[in-house]
Amino acid sequence: MKDLPVRHPARLGRPAKSWSESAMLSNLMSPLIDKCSIFNQPCILCGASDARGGLCGGCRDMLPTLPAERCPRCAEPTPGGACCGxxxxxxxxxxxxxxxxxxxxxxxxxxxxxxxxxxLQLAGVLAGLLSDFARCQAPPYDLVIPVPLANERLAERGFNQSxxxxxxxxxxxxxxxxxxMCWRKCNTLPQASLGRDERRRNVxxxxxxxxxxxxLCIAIIDDVATSGATLSSLALELKKQGAKRVDGWVLARAFSPKT
Known part of the structure; x- marks a missing residue:
């Protein structure tokens, strides 16, 4: 998919009609595709038939959800949904x-x-899970961007999961x-091996x-967040370039013993 031009909403209005129509068509077709046997593949976890989006209802219910009470800024579980320390x-x-x-x-x-x-066949399943969540809760955004990979990591992996x-x-x-729109300047150390302060310095x-x-109001997309250092570093650069609001959207929240 080619980049779509970045336009200021107040000056240039809504996105191009063709893009709007394609998105609307995709949303309208989703229920039809789910009911079609060609697209209704067995559940990727248990093999049960009639698995919407690659996961049957039972396995979908097994996915570990975050507690409802969480920090409004970083989604860390907190008593009463208070801002975390x-x-x-x-x-x-x-x-x-x-x-x-x-x-x-x-x-x-x-x-x-x-x-x-x-x-790569799991891309549709995982993207579907995040999209289902976004469909119910996402506010309007002017632009959606993935967390970029360094060229070395992209060549090694062959694709950017984000x-x-x-x-x-x-x-x-x-x-x-x-x-x-964004790029990664260097191939940083893997964040998983670092503590919170080290993660922040690393990126x-x-x-x-x-x-x-x-x-612009911008949504940054990634697969997993732990300390949030990567998302914060990218958000900071976007705000330096004038972004009004930057939110992170990720599929899963991890918690490191080093935090």
Whole structure:
């Protein structure tokens, strides 16, 4: 999919009609596709037939959801939904983190197989889970972008898993998608092996933004968030370029013992 032009909504109006119509058509066709036997493949977890979007109802119910009471900024579970201590001491650059699931069994295995096992057939299943969540809760965004990979990591993996999620997300909410507006300047250390402060330092200057985005509301898409350092670093660069609001949307929230 080619980048769609970034336009200021107040000056240039709504997205092009052709894009709006394609997104609307996609949303209208989703229920029809789910009922079609050609697209209704067996459940990827248990093999049961009649699995909507690749997951049967039972396995979908097994996915570990986040507690309803969580920090409004970073989605950390907190008593009464209060702002967590981390965000009180050092608020992230993004305005809110939206996430439906915990990074736990069996979802963690699906994400790992997709991301590192090159099981690209899982892209539709995982994108569908995030899109289902966004369909009910996402506010309007002017632009949807994935967290970019470094060139070395992209060559090694062959694809950017965040782009697959972001494309489906953008269509679901009828927004514009771009995977070329931002880039990763260097191949940073894997975040999973680092503590919270190390994660923040690791990605402090990792991203660049190619053009101004004055007044835009932007959604950043990734597969998993732990400390939120990666999303915060990218959000900071977008706000330096004039973004009005930047939210993170991820499929799963992980919690590191080093945090």
């Amino acid at each position: 981390h965000c009180q001491r050092r608020a992230p650059a993004f305005d809110a983190l939206h996430v439906p699931y915990l990074f736990g069994y069996p979802l963690n295995g699906l994400i790992y197989a997709f991301k590192y096992g090159r099981r 782009s697959e999620l972001a494309r489906a997300f953008a269509v679901t909410i009828n927004s514009r998608f771009s995977d070329r 402090r200057h990792a991203f660049g933004v190619k053009r101004r985005c004055d007044g």
